[in-house]
Amino acid sequence: MTETILTLDKVAVAFGALRAVDGVSTSVTRGERRALIGPNGAGKTTLFNAITGMYPPTEGRVVFEGEDVTRMPPEKRAARGMARTFQITNLFNQLTVEENMLLALRGLSPRKFSLFGKRDFDADERERADRALDRVRLGGRRDTEVRELSYGEQRQLELALSLVMKPTLLLLDEPAAGLSPTERSIVVEIIRDLPRDLTLVLIEHDMDLVLGLVDNVTCLHEGRILVEAPPAAIAGNKAVQEVYLGKPRHA
Amino acid sequence: MSSVLSSAVRRSSPRATFAWLAGTLALLAILPAYLPTYHVSVLTQILIFGVFAMSIDILAGYAGRTSLGHGAIFGTATYVVLYFVSTSGMPLYFAIPLAVLAATLVAAVFAVLAIRTTGVYFLLLTLALGMIVWGICLRWSVVTGGENGIRGDVRPAVIGDSRSFYYVTLICCTALTYAMVRFINSPFGLTLSGIRDSAGRMRSLGYDVSMHLFIGFVMSGFFAGLAGALYAMFNNFVSPSTVALTQSVTGLLMAIVGGVGTLFGALIGSFVMITLENFVSYYTQRWPTVLGLVFIFTMIFAPAGVLGTIRALRARRGN
Numbered sequence: 301m302t303e304t305i306l307t308l309d310k311v312a313v314a315f316g317a318l319r320a321v322d323g324v325s326t327s328v329t330r331g332e333r334r335a336l337i338g339p340n341g342a343g344k345t346t347l348f349n350a351i352t353g354m355y356p357p358t359e360g361r362v363v364f365e366g367e368d369v370t371r372m373p374p375e376k377r378a379a380r381g382m383a384r385t386f387q388i389t390n391l392f393n394q395l396t397v398e399e400n401m402l403l404a405l406r407g408l409s410p411r412k413f414s415l416f417g418k419r420d421f422d423a424d425e426r427e428r429a430d431r432a433l434d435r436v437r438l439g440g441r442r443d444t445e446v447r448e449l450s451y452g453e454q455r456q457l458e459l460a461l462s463l464v465m466k467p468t469l470l471l472l473d474e475p476a477a478g479l480s481p482t483e484r485s486i487v488v489e490i491i492r493d494l495p496r497d498l499t500l501v502l503i504e505h506d507m508d509l510v511l512g513l514v515d516n517v518t519c520l521h522e523g524r525i526l527v528e529a530p531p532a533a534i535a536g537n538k539a540v541q542e543v544y545l546g547k548p549r550h551a
Numbered sequence: 552m553s554s555v556l557s558s559a560v561r562r563s564s565p566r567a568t569f570a571w572l573a574g575t576l577a578l579l580a581i582l583p584a585y586l587p588t589y590h591v592s593v594l595t596q597i598l599i600f601g602v603f604a605m606s607i608d609i610l611a612g613y614a615g616r617t618s619l620g621h622g623a624i625f626g627t628a629t630y631v632v633l634y635f636v637s638t639s640g641m642p643l644y645f646a647i648p649l650a651v652l653a654a655t656l657v658a659a660v661f662a663v664l665a666i667r668t669t670g671v672y673f674l675l676l677t678l679a680l681g682m683i684v685w686g687i688c689l690r691w692s693v694v695t696g697g698e699n700g701i702r703g704d705v706r707p708a709v710i711g712d713s714r715s716f717y718y719v720t721l722i723c724c725t726a727l728t729y730a731m732v733r734f735i736n737s738p739f740g741l742t743l744s745g746i747r748d749s750a751g752r753m754r755s756l757g758y759d760v761s762m763h764l765f766i767g768f769v770m771s772g773f774f775a776g777l778a779g780a781l782y783a784m785f786n787n788f789v790s791p792s793t794v795a796l797t798q799s800v801t802g803l804l805m806a807i808v809g810g811v812g813t814l815f816g817a818l819i820g821s822f823v824m825i826t827l828e829n830f831v832s833y834y835t836q837r838w839p840t841v842l843g844l845v846f847i848f849t850m851i852f853a854p855a856g857v858l859g860t861i862r863a864l865r866a867r868r869g870n
Contacts, residue, residue: 375756
């Protein structure tokens with residue numbers, strides 16, 4: 301039950317003199333839902349980039365599914381079951397929702413090298429795409445070009461692109477950032493309804509949102525782990541309150 | 552560049568496109584019967600350069616990588632055909648595949664060096680690589696004939712007259728256009744558009760972005776090489792100006808004037824530019840000036856090009 305899927309061993313990412321991530325060690329068990337919180341500039345997205353290989357760590361090791369992936373490029377990690385969403389929507393804006401799904405579906409299939417074949421879905425791909433789009437409530441928007449979607453819908457498509465890859469580990473970078481309360485609740489519901497065997501790591505600023513969704517919380521501050529505990533313990537944690545709200549002034 | 556195109560521009564109904572194509576093809580098949588020989592050869596040139604400009608549009612419009620080195624790839628094929636046929640008497644059916652292979656290899660070398668860059672760096676790197684090819688053609692005079700180039704009677708006697716050669720070109724260009732349409736509409740073609748829109752997302756979806764750009768560049772070079780080989784038969788002559796920067800710029804301008812990211816626009820651009828060149832040259836020597844003006848007017852008044860603008864207007868009317 302407590303099999304480890306992701307281990308970070310003293311991971312550090314330095315940009316010149318700045319150590320954005322400074323010796324983070326933690327491990328995530330299979331099926332766990334973990335939140336990564338911390339104030340702006342704490343190193344959350346940089347840590348994501350180290351895990352997914354966008355910026356390989358300058359020090360330390362990343363072990364995924366028992367394999368050292370520290371120096372592996374992102375596309376190879378994806379092939380091993382790692383998927384992510386982006387904080388700033390990072391979609392194929394000039395393509396339709398369906399075309400975005402096609403690209404997400406074929407990233408790991410040899411069909412991506414078909415130079416003169418037909419582009420359309422085959423039956424299996426169609427079914428997987430439909431399931432993912434229905435899950436994120438975009439079933440009715442298949443032929444719409446991404447840049448014509450609302451911002452909320454774009455965030456939902458972000459999720460669909462990752463889900464359709466059938467990942468074992470899904471990293472969500474502020475999936476609800478910038479959304480209206482209604483759109484937020486849609487995204488929260490989508491995340492809550494994800495299959496329980498999918499391991500989730502979630503960056504989120506909104507504590508209320510996080511606390512109802514996850515099993516454990518890791519709070520980062522200045523590139524280091526400040527606290528790691530279940531949500532109930534985090535809510536009342538003094539150190540966490542301080543980094544979020546600043547130290548209380550003495551009356 | 553394709554970002555100037557609105558959503559409706561790149562998408563036209565398949566039935567309308569088919570009707571237009573069938574009409575154009577019929578017109579192109581009938582036209583030479585009523586045209587003087589000179590105009591038939593202008594039309595031949597339009598078709599060849601249309602294929603060349605489309606090969607550039609594959610990269611510029613779909614992969615979002617604007618190349619200024621395609622003139623060199625195109626011209627490499629022209630050189631190889633003329634060299635082997637005229638100096639060593641190699642049969643044309645050996646020389647053409649060899650020429651296309653040579654052009655594709657040049658494209659592969661360009662690709663290896665350029666695919667890791669984007670935007671202006673890609674533009675400058677492909678420009679520099681093209682200049683190297685031009686320099687080689689100019690200086691390696693034992694093989695290339697230096698400034699004098701190579702002259703030779705490449706075209707076989709069967710298709711020696713303008714009309715027969717025109718029909719051979721028409722058949723080849725139709726087949727190549729079909730192949731390019733299939734290519735950009737294939738699963739692989741879609742990955743190029745994905746890379747244009749977000750290379751980072753493509754990587755996290757499991758794509759080896761460099762590999763896809765490499766294949767895309769090489770395929771684009773393959774088509775440019777085929778156009779270059781046809782051009783050898785059309786022109787029976789090659790000189791460094793065939794591989795020069797002007798050649799790359801001309802092809803790119805054709806794609807831009809017709810509409811980047813529309814593929815067929817490149818054919819329209821080729822028609823506009825070559826017709827205009829012939830027309831203008833009748834009255835003045837200042838074709839490059841006119842060329843510059845055409846480009847400026849296109850950029851200001853119709854940045855989406857001829858086909859792009861037509862489709863945008865139609866889409867607006869439809870709404």
